[in-house]
Each structure stands twice: as structure tokens, then as C-alpha cells.
Amino acid sequence: xxxxxxxxxxxxxxxxxxxxxxxxxxxxxxxxxxxxxxxxxxxxxxxxxxxxxxxxxxxxxxxxxxxxxxxxxxxxxxxxxxxxxxxxxxxxxxxxxxxxxxxxxxxxxxxxxxxxxxxxxxxxxxxxxxxxxxxxxxxxxxxxxxxxxxxxxxxxxxxxxxxxxxxxxxxxxxxxxxxxxxxxxxxxxxxxxxxxxxxxxxxxxxxxxxxxxxxxxxxxxxxxxxxxxxxxxxxxxxxxxxxxxxxxxxxxxxxxxxxxxxxxxxxxxxxxxxxxxxxxxxxxxxxxxxxxxxxxxxxxxxxxxxxxxxxxxxxxxxxxxxxxxxxxxxxxxxxxxxxxxxxxxxxxxxxxxxxxxxxxxxxxxxxxxxxxxxxxxxxxxxxxxxxxxxxxxxxxxxxxxxxxxxxxxxxxxxxxxxxxxxxxxxxxxxxxxxxxxxxxxxxxxxxxxxxxxxxxxxxxxxxxxxxxxxxxxxxxxxxxxxxxxxxxxxxxxxxxxxxxxxxxxxxxxxxxxxxxxxxxxxxxxxxxxxxxxxxxxxxxxxxxxxxxxxxxxxxxxxxxxxxxxxxxxxxxxxxxxxxxxxxxxxxxxxxxxxxxxxxxxxxxxxxxxxxxxxxxxxxxxxxxxxxxxxxxxxxxxxxxxxxxxxxxxxxxxxxxx
Numbered sequence: 228x229x230x231x232x233x234x235x236x237x238x239x240x241x242x243x244x245x246x247x248x249x250x251x252x253x254x255x256x257x258x259x260x261x262x263x264x265x266x267x268x269x270x271x272x273x274x275x276x277x278x279x280x281x282x283x284x285x286x287x288x289x290x291x292x293x294x295x296x297x298x299x300x301x302x303x304x305x306x307x308x309x310x311x312x313x314x315x316x317x318x319x320x321x322x323x324x325x326x327x328x329x330x331x332x333x334x335x336x337x338x339x340x341x342x343x344x345x346x347x348x349x350x351x352x353x354x355x356x357x358x359x360x361x362x363x364x365x366x367x368x369x370x371x372x373x374x375x376x377x378x379x380x381x382x383x384x385x386x387x388x389x390x391x392x393x394x395x396x397x398x399x400x401x402x403x404x405x406x407x408x409x410x411x412x413x414x415x416x417x418x419x420x421x422x423x424x425x426x427x428x429x430x431x432x433x434x435x436x437x438x439x440x441x442x443x444x445x446x447x448x449x450x451x452x453x454x455x456x457x458x459x460x461x462x463x464x465x466x467x468x469x470x471x472x473x474x475x476x477x478x479x480x481x482x483x484x485x486x487x488x489x490x491x492x493x494x495x496x497x498x499x500x501x502x503x504x505x506x507x508x509x510x511x512x513x514x515x516x517x518x519x520x521x522x523x524x525x526x527x528x529x530x531x532x533x534x535x536x537x538x539x540x541x542x543x544x545x546x547x548x549x550x551x552x553x554x555x556x557x558x559x560x561x562x563x564x565x566x567x568x569x570x571x572x573x574x575x576x577x578x579x580x581x582x583x584x585x586x587x588x589x590x591x592x593x594x595x596x597x598x599x600x601x602x603x604x605x606x607x608x609x610x611x612x613x614x615x616x617x618x619x620x621x622x623x624x625x626x627x628x629x630x631x632x633x634x635x636x637x638x639x640x641x642x643x644x645x646x647x648x649x650x651x652x653x654x655x656x657x658x659x660x661x662x663x664x665x666x667x668x669x670x671x672x673x674x675x676x677x678x679x680x681x682x683x684x685x686x687x688x689x690x691x692x693x694x695x696x697x698x699x700x701x702x703x704x705x706x707x708x709x710x711x712x713x714x715x716x717x718x719x720x721x722x723x724x725x726x727x728x729x730x731x732x733x734x735x736x737x738x739x740x741x742x743x744x745x746x747x748x749x750x751x752x753x754x755x756x757x758x759x760x761x762x763x764x765x766x767x768x769x770x771x772x773x774x775x776x777x778x779x780x781x782x783x784x785x786x787x788x789x790x791x792x793x794x795x796x797x798x799x800x801x802x803x804x805x806x807x808x809x810x811x812x813x814x815x816x817x818x819x820x821x822x823x824x825x826x827x828x829x830x831x832x833x834x835x836x837x838x839x840x841x842x843x844x845x846x847x848x849x850x851x852x853x854x855x856x857x858x859x860x861x862x863x864x865x866x867x868x869x870x871x872x873x874x875x876x877x878x879x880x881x882x883x884x
Contacts, residue, residue: 266304327351473502565777640869654680717754725772760798
């Protein structure tokens with residue numbers, strides 16, 4: 228199999244061209260792309276679009292806007308900052324001339340001769356002369372290009388004073404533990420004044436570094452890189468084995484051809500044609516997958532280099548802030564690797580011959596046999612981070628009362644989920660509506676439904692699904708901006724209560740069928756059932772359902788039997804959780820570490836389990852009574868609960884510690 232291979236670890240490389248960086252430009256998501264590769268990506272993204280203020284990062288697909296949006300798109304790549312740390316780590320043969328920042332802003336390219344440590348700018352000779360004459364800059368330290376290229380510690384000095392990304396010029400001084408965000412003084416007074424734990428970074432840096440060790444993050448990044456390499460090797464082996472199988476099956480046909488020569492000549496031709504077509508398509512597919520893996524390897528490696536540089540040469544502030552930035556990337560990397568492992572497939576190539584062989588001469592070519600290529604999923608170990616949460620504490624942060632009159636007097640929020648942009652969607656069963664809230668839990672709009680909504684799940688950036696349990700239907704809605712629109716209606720064969728997105732254009736739905744058996748099914752976006760698994764002989768309605776992050780496990784709350792069941796995607800039961808203090812479990816959710824949270828409706832508590840089903844803790848919800856629905860914000864570790872008490876308009880917001 229001809230494919231690009233990861234070379235020895237000899238320095239940071241661009242995740243697009245897989246070569247050493249040529250002017251590494253930094254996107255807001257902290258991924259780094261060669262200037263030429265970035266400009267090519269920008270050109271592709273903006274083709275045939277007259278007004279576009281951002282592009283999508285080619286690694287993580289997050290939006291990235293240039294600093295000056297009204298400049299021509301042909302200049303956008305130069306408006307993203309050069310990462311001087313990566314530039315300094317590059318092998319000498321791969322380094323290119325550093326450019327003057329001021330001249331670059333003016334649209335010209337002039338090689339830089341030095342860097343001002345205080346101003347954080349590269350300057351050409353002319354600007355350096357002017358800079359040195361300024362009275363306010365007389366004490367500024369200037370480093371030559373040579374000093375930067377030969378000493379990464381000098382590069383870290385350039386980044387010594389981290390400033391707030393929201394408030395230009397403001398230094399980062401505080402850290403909000405409630406929201407896990409570094410912030411400046413303005414951030415603190417505007418957004419975090421009511422938070423319970425906002426600490427001074429200068430006083431708490433040593434303790435924070437112990438909680439967020441760069442060394443452990445680097446170890447996890449190496450683990451991700453190792454798994455990605457294994458994945459590319461498996462793809463190459465899979466294609467090689469496929470080629471061997473094709474040749475072996477063709478040889479079997481040649482052996483049989485002695486008796487049925489004419490027909491087998493045609494069959495062999497079909498085997499070779501179909502086999503080669505499948506092989507070529509598989510080679511292309513595996514090469515594309517491997518290129519994606521190699522891109523991700525370099526993205527991980529670049530993050531590793533930056534964090535290692537900060538850990539080795541940076542200040543405590545740099546170590547902590549860089550580690551904090553990389554932590555969110557780390558979790559997305561693990562999820563991406565998990566998705567890759569889940570999607571890896573091997574094709575089995577075979578020829579199915581008709582029987583009995585004595586009648587073969589009377590058969591036509593289609594009756595004689597056909598080429599069959601079946602795809603099967605490979606079984607691979609679950610990838611776990613060494614930084615997975617071991618002891619998670621659920622801390623009650625706030626009670627939000629929804630006061631908008633359009634919500635209705637007596638809502639029942641049977642379902643709740645976070646949307647992209649930190650917004651919240653509620654399924655109000657009694658008033659037959661969905662309610663959209665802002666990231667600060669303020670009412671935005673509502674949408675009336677035709678039936679009683681029970682559960683809700685996000686399908687992609689713009690679409691979500693709502694189960695209408697009284698109609699055996701699932702309503703697909705789009706949310707664009709502040710507008711909710713119906714897209715299509717799926718009719719399910721049986722009752723549908725809990726729903727969860729299963730990836731690959733599929734959903735897992737929970738309910739019960741005509742023979743009063745509780746079941747969960749895998750359906751496509753047309754409503755067609757792919758498979759069904761029964762788990763109880765009695766009809767238990769209103770059961771919630773959730774999946775783990777890589778969509779390999781299904782968790783079902785069986786409320787009337789006071790238990791949680793865990794299945795693999797083939798319907799095999801993996802474990803059962805049924806303690807005495809879990810009464811009528813009504814909701815289930817999974818955090819980004821795959822810890823499981825079960826909501827006891829009558830026991831008024833939250834049971835937190837590890838991914839293997841071991842109980843970690845049980846806490847009281849603090850809800851007056853009857854907690855109903857539960858959801859978790861994956862990146863911010865926020866947990867939200869609704870309730871079915873007299874205070875139904877309240878949302879209970881918790882922070883996972």
C-alpha cells in the first residue's frame with residue numbers, strides 16, 4: 228500500500244503537507260499550519276463565497292477569523308500570528324526568514340532583525356532604529372534573530388506576559404475554578420464576580436500546576452500519537468491482507484476451472500475486476516484515513532512540542548496556561564482517536580460458489596457465483612487517558628428560575644440538552660413545545676410541537692431530534708441562529724421514549740413494542756430499524772438512554788425496576804447497576820471522561836459510576852423533589868437537572884469538580 232509515512236521525530240511538522248513548517252501560522256484553536264498551506268486552505272474555503280468572515284480549522288473544524296476581516300482573503304494567512312516557539316524548535320535547514328510584524332501589517336514582507344521582549348513584536352532594521360530612539364522603549368530588551376533561533380528559552384520570554392483574549396492589553400491574573408477559565412480583572416468583574424472560587428494565579432500557581440501537570444499531558448499526547456500510528460499500521464496491514472485474499476480467491480477459481488473452463492474463465496475475470504476495483508477503492512479510502520491520522524499526529528505533536536517547551540523553559544504561569552490550553556485539546560484528541568478506532572474496518576474478500584457442483588455447467592454466469600466483499604469492525608482496546616477523573620465531586624452552583632411568560636404556568640421539562648455555543652434546549656412535555664435558552668439561561672424562543680416531547684438529542688451543529696412518545700414519532704428540528712424550524716418527521720414502528728445520537732447518521736431509541744417487551748433499537752435518519760434488542764419482559768415506559776463518547780456502549784435506565792443496564796452495540800449486556808438507594812431512575816448522562824450519571828427520581832439523588840460500572844459517589848441533588856432530566860456540558864463540566872415538583876420552572880446547575 229503506497230501511503231505517506233510518519234518520519235522520525237525530528238521536529239514539528241505541518242498537519243497539512245506533513246513537512247517541516249514553513250512559517251507556522253497559529254489559529255485561535257491553537258492548531259498550527261504552514262502559511263502556504265493555510266492560504267491554500269483559505270482559498271478553497273472562500274471559493275464562490277463573497278462574504279465570509281471566518282474559515283474552519285482543517286484539523287478540528289472550529290471557526291477561525293483573521294485579525295483584520297476586511298482585508299482580501301488572499302492576505303488572510305499572513306494575518307494569523309507566527310508561532311515563534313515552533314519556529315525556534317524547527318531544524319536549522321527548515322527555518323525561514325522571520326518577517327517584520329509592522330511591515331507585514333502594512334502589506335510588505337521585510338525580514339526581521341530582532342524581537343522586542345516587551346512589545347512582543349518582530350522588527351526589521353528600520354523599525355528597530357526607530358524603536359530604540361523612543362523614550363518609552365529605552366529599557367526594552369531586544370533579542371536578535373540568532374539569539375531566538377538557538378535558544379528556545381529566549382522565545383518563551385517573548386510570551387512571558389499572557390494577555391486576555393477577550394480584553395486587549397489586560398494581563399491574565401485570575402483563574403475561575405467554577406468555569407475552569409483563566410481571566411483578567413475585567414473578566415472577573417463582568418463575568419465571574421458571582422462565582423464561588425476565583426483565585427489569584429500568582430498565589431496559587433504551584434498548586435494548580437500539581438493538578439494540571441504538563442508532564443502527564445505530554446505522556447497522554449505520546450499515547451495518542453502511538454495509537455494513531457497503530458491505526459495507520461492496521462490500515463496498511465488490512466489493505467495488504469485484502470490484496471492477498473483477492474489473489475488467493477482468484478487462484479481457487481483457476482483450480483476449479485479444469486472442469487468448467489469456459490464459465491470459470493468468465494468468473495475469474497469478474498473476480499479480478501471486482502477484486503481490483505474494491506482493492507483500489509479500499510486503498511484510496513485507507514490512504515485518506517491515514518493522511519487524516521498523520522495530520523492529527525502532527526497536530527498532537529505540535530501541541531506536545533509547545534507544552535514541552537513551556538514546561539522546560541517557561542515560567543510557572545506559562546506552564547499552567549499552556550497546560551490549561553492543551554487540556555481541552557487533549558480530550559478532543561482522545562475522542563477523535565476513539566472515533567477512528569471505532570470506524571476501522573476490514574474487508575473480507577471471497578467467492579461464493581453454487582452447489583451442487585455437478586449442475587454447474589447448466590448454470591448461467593450470475594447463477595454460477597458472485598463476488599462478495601463484507602466489512603467487519605475490528606475489536607480494539609478502549610483508549611483511556613492517564614488524566615481521567617478518579618474522584619469527581621458534584622457541586623451545586625446555582626438555581627435558575629425561568630420567568631418568561633411564554634414558557635407557560637406549569638411546564639414539565641422532560642428533556643434537556645446543550646447545543647453548540649453553550650445554549651440550552653428544553654423539551655416541555657405538558658405544553659408541547661421546545662424552548663431555546665441562551666448560554667446565560669435566558670429565554671430566546673420556543674417552538675410548538677404536534678405531540679408530547681419526552682427526550683431530546685443533538686445530531687450535528689444545526690439539527691436535533693425530539694421524541695414524541697404519544698405519537699410514535701421523532702421530530703427533527705434545525706436551530707440556525709435564534710430560529711427553530713421543523714425539518715422532517717420520522718415515524719417509528721414502536722413507542723419511542725429515550726433517544727440518543729449514535730453517529731454515522733443513526734440514533735438509538737428506547738421504548739416498548741406490541742408484545743409488551745422493553746427494547747432499544749438502532750435506526751437511521753429515515754426511521755428504518757437497523758437492529759433491535761429486548762431487555763425486559765414487561766413494558767417499562769419513559770426509560771432514558773445514553774451512549775458513551777465513542778458510541779460503543781448503550782446505557783438504559785429501567786425506571787420501574789430501579790436499575791441501569793449497560794449494553795454493547797450488539798446488544799450484549801455488560802453490567803447491571805441496581806443499588807437499594809436508586810429509586811425510579813429517570814435520567815442518565817455521560818461526561819467527557821465516560822463517567823456515568825444516573826438521576827434517581829424518587830430517591831432524589833445522583834449516582835456517579837466509572838465507565839466499568841463501579842460506583843464512585845452518590846450525592847443528594849438539592850432539588851426539592853422529583854428530579855426529572857439531566858444533561859452535561861462536555862467541555863465545561865456543567866451538569867443541569869430539571870424537576871417535576873412545584874418549582875418546575877427552575878433549572879439546577881452543578882459544577883463537576
